[in-house]
Amino acid sequence: MIKFLDLKATTALHGAEIQQAVSDVVQSGWYLQGEANRQFEEHYARFVGTRHCVGVANGLDALIWIYRAYLELGLMHPGDEVIVPANTYIASILALTENGLTPVLVEPRLDTLELDDAQVAAAITPRTRSVLLVHLYGRCAYTERLGELCREHHLLLVEDNAQAHGCRYGALRTGSLGHASAHSFYPGKNLGALGDGGAVTTDDEALAECIRALANYGSRKKYVFKYRGRNSRLDEIQAAVLDVKLRHLDADNAHRQAVANYYYDHLRHPLVRLPERLADAQNVYHIFPVLCSRRDELQAYLAEHDVQTLIHYPIPPHKQECYKEWNDLSLPVTEQIHSQELSLPISSVLTLDDAARVAELINNWKP
Numbered sequence: 001m002i003k004f005l006d007l008k009a010t011t012a013l014h015g016a017e018i019q020q021a022v023s024d025v026v027q028s029g030w031y032l033q034g035e036a037n038r039q040f041e042e043h044y045a046r047f048v049g050t051r052h053c054v055g056v057a058n059g060l061d062a063l064i065w066i067y068r069a070y071l072e073l074g075l076m077h078p079g080d081e082v083i084v085p086a087n088t089y090i091a092s093i094l095a096l097t098e099n100g101l102t103p104v105l106v107e108p109r110l111d112t113l114e115l116d117d118a119q120v121a122a123a124i125t126p127r128t129r130s131v132l133l134v135h136l137y138g139r140c141a142y143t144e145r146l147g148e149l150c151r152e153h154h155l156l157l158v159e160d161n162a163q164a165h166g167c168r169y170g171a172l173r174t175g176s177l178g179h180a181s182a183h184s185f186y187p188g189k190n191l192g193a194l195g196d197g198g199a200v201t202t203d204d205e206a207l208a209e210c211i212r213a214l215a216n217y218g219s220r221k222k223y224v225f226k227y228r229g230r231n232s233r234l235d236e237i238q239a240a241v242l243d244v245k246l247r248h249l250d251a252d253n254a255h256r257q258a259v260a261n262y263y264y265d266h267l268r269h270p271l272v273r274l275p276e277r278l279a280d281a282q283n284v285y286h287i288f289p290v291l292c293s294r295r296d297e298l299q300a301y302l303a304e305h306d307v308q309t310l311i312h313y314p315i316p317p318h319k320q321e322c323y324k325e326w327n328d329l330s331l332p333v334t335e336q337i338h339s340q341e342l343s344l345p346i347s348s349v350l351t352l353d354d355a356a357r358v359a360e361l362i363n364n365w366k367p
């Protein structure tokens with residue numbers, strides 16, 4: 001059986017160091033807001049290339065806090081429009097509606113599956129205040145044109161880097177390309193904890209301070225409450241685990257890139273379309289998506305041959321029950337992606353032999 005995701009093996013890859021880090025926290029008797037958080041935040045900020053990193057409870061909260069802080073700081077106002085890719089994971093959009101902001105769903109490009117900057121330009125109105133750029137599937141979605149559009153129209157550029165830890169854009173990393181970035185450390189992500197975790201990275205000190213307070217009941221000083229916050233902290237065990245895994249992140253991503261390169265070099269099937277290939281550094285392959293007009297048949301065929309695949313994602317946000325008001329929107333590129341996308345196995349522990357087996361099966365598929 002070739003598993004889509006093998007978290008047990010992923011953890012075992014750095015098992016001894018992780019065990020030691022967990023044990024150190026257990027022994028320390030200090031479980032929240034301590035040295036492990038301080039260390040990880042410092043290391044992750046340095047890795048990403050920002051002045052600040054604030055650990056929070058999960059990736060959705062990281063997104064929610066960024067926009068909540070912009071509201072608290074008076075840089076955004078309820079009802080402001082935020083441009084967001086229509087084909088993203090629902091969390092990106094939940095963070096906007098949670099804050100009373102207006103998501104403007106914009107179509108991606110079919111060749112890259114990422115936000116289309118021509119469509120962004122067309123969607124900007126006088127009420128647009130921000131672009132939420134999602135590096136979907138682990139692929140850098142930033143473009144020079146998008147950066148220019150944000151500068152020209154004074155838009156806050158926020159990155160959703162939940163799927164692209166360690167990804168590069170030239171000499172920079174994703175997570176440092178805009179005004180602020182949200183990161184998720186959900187166990188299956190490239191940098192994954194042993195439970196929930198998240199972080200915000202930014203160069204903006206006021207924003208970082210505000211988020212640190214919001215995620216701690218709204219308090220910067222014990223028993224003094226500046227904001228109506230929540231409890232949304234990263235715990236010490238997760239921070240210690242993440243600090244270990246961060247040291248191996250580039251090597252783990254390089255392994256994913258080797259698997260992806262194998263797929264790109266060997267997958268040849270008239271019905272299976274691969275996204276445009278990027279230079280290695282610009283894609284950390286959280287997911288390896290392919291498009292296939294007979295996706296469900298391909299998935300069933302691979303399952304029969306003991307290969308697990310997933311779909312990211314079967315139902316686009318605008319077709320979800322929680323966003324009934326958008327159910328009649330027509331977003332043909334997004335809908336095509338959701339009906340044709342299939343995610344092949346890829347991870348830091350998938351062997352090249354496994355990748356070869358997957359590629360061979362697909363190449364021999366006779367629908």
Ligand SMILES: *Cc1c(COP(=O)(O)O)cnc(C)c1O
Nearest residue numbers: 058059060089091162184185186
């Ligand atoms: C995983 C993910 C999130 C949410 O992160 P959680 O830690 O699960 O809350 C947000 N955006 C994207 C694109 C994601 O993939």
